[in-house]
Amino acid sequence: MPQSNRRRRTPQGRAEKVLRPVHPNAGIEAEYQRRLNRLIGEMHRSVLYWLSSAYRANQPRIAADETPADALRRAMRDMASRWLKRFDEASAKLAEWFGQSVQNRSSAALKKILKDxxxxxxFKMTPAMRDVLDATVNQNVSLIKSIPQQYLGQVEGAVMRSVQTGRDLATLSKELEARFGVTKRRAAFIARDQNNKATAALSRARQLELGLDEAVWVHSGGGKHPRKSHQKAGRDKTRFPIAEGWFDPEVGRKIIPGELINCRCVSKAVIRGFS
Known part of the structure; x- marks a missing residue:
């Protein structure tokens, strides 16, 4: 069961209420990852098919230590051009879906927390919220486009190494499967990390619109390698200005929960003035 909003009095006698945190939605993360994996899987199968055909056509020359690199490079670059275009087209729609999904869900969650x-x-779509949403969408467009750029660059390197060393298609295919696994893990990281960042940024924008100015740091405790400074901030129930963030001594600057890579921390907004 979710923790209730807590009411307390400050040492100065002021009544205040500490709200529940807005957590990233696991369903949005899972669906984002699923959609990325579908695109990546289609690209990988296409790469295997076309490279297998080109490799077999040039295999006698590879076995004879000749260099059919130009033919394979052309096949690779033709295919890369098609898939870069495909991801370019898909990135805007997928990033927009993700941004809107996080915005709708985080706003609904905060609305319920406040109602409780x-x-x-x-809530309305204000200029401040639009700015944060646009930044979220643009960031995810860039990340989605980077997936085929990185994967296809690695594939071309693997193909050229295979040609240089005269390796067979089975050995090349095994290396490409390893690259596929790396790419899927990167997609999972993007989905998780961006879900954390977008939820934190959009929730913060809503809190500022409501005039809330202080929050309590909450350490997630979910990562394999937690940041010691974040653990301490959570234990100490550290408070920080929502507009400025909390000064993290490990990175030497002010941050908000969920901002750093792999940070799953959240915060509890504070409302003052309750009787």
Missing amino acids: GGISVE
Whole structure:
């Protein structure tokens, strides 16, 4: 069961309410990863098919230590051009879906948290929220486009090494499967990390619109390699200005929960003035 909003009094006697945190939605992360994996899988199968055909056509020359590199490079670059275009076209729609999904879900979650605390609000798409949403979409467009760029560059390197050393198609295919696994793990990381970052940024924008100015740091405890400074901030129930963030001594600057790579921390906004 979710933790309730807590009401308390400060040492100065002011009444305040500490709200529940807005957590990233696991369903959005899973669906984002699934859509990325579908694109990556189609690209990988296409690469295997076309490279297998080109490799077999040139295999006698490879076995004879000749260099059919130009033919294979042309096949690789023709295919790369098609898949870069495919990801370019898909990136805008997928990033827009992701950004809107996180915005809708985080706003709905914050609205319910506020309602449970006795505050009724109606959220609208303000210029500040649009700026954060646009930045989220643009960041994810860039990340999605980087997936085929990295994968196809690695594949071309593997193909050229195979030609240089006279390796057979089975050995090349095995290396390409390894590259495929690396690419899928990177897609999983993008989905998880961007879900954390987008939820944190959009929730923060909503909190600032409501005039909230302080929050309590909450350490997630979910990562394999937690940051010690974040663990301490969570234990100490460290408070920080929402507009400025918390000064993290490990990175030497102010941050918000979920901003750093693999950070799954969240925060609890504080509302003052309750009787």
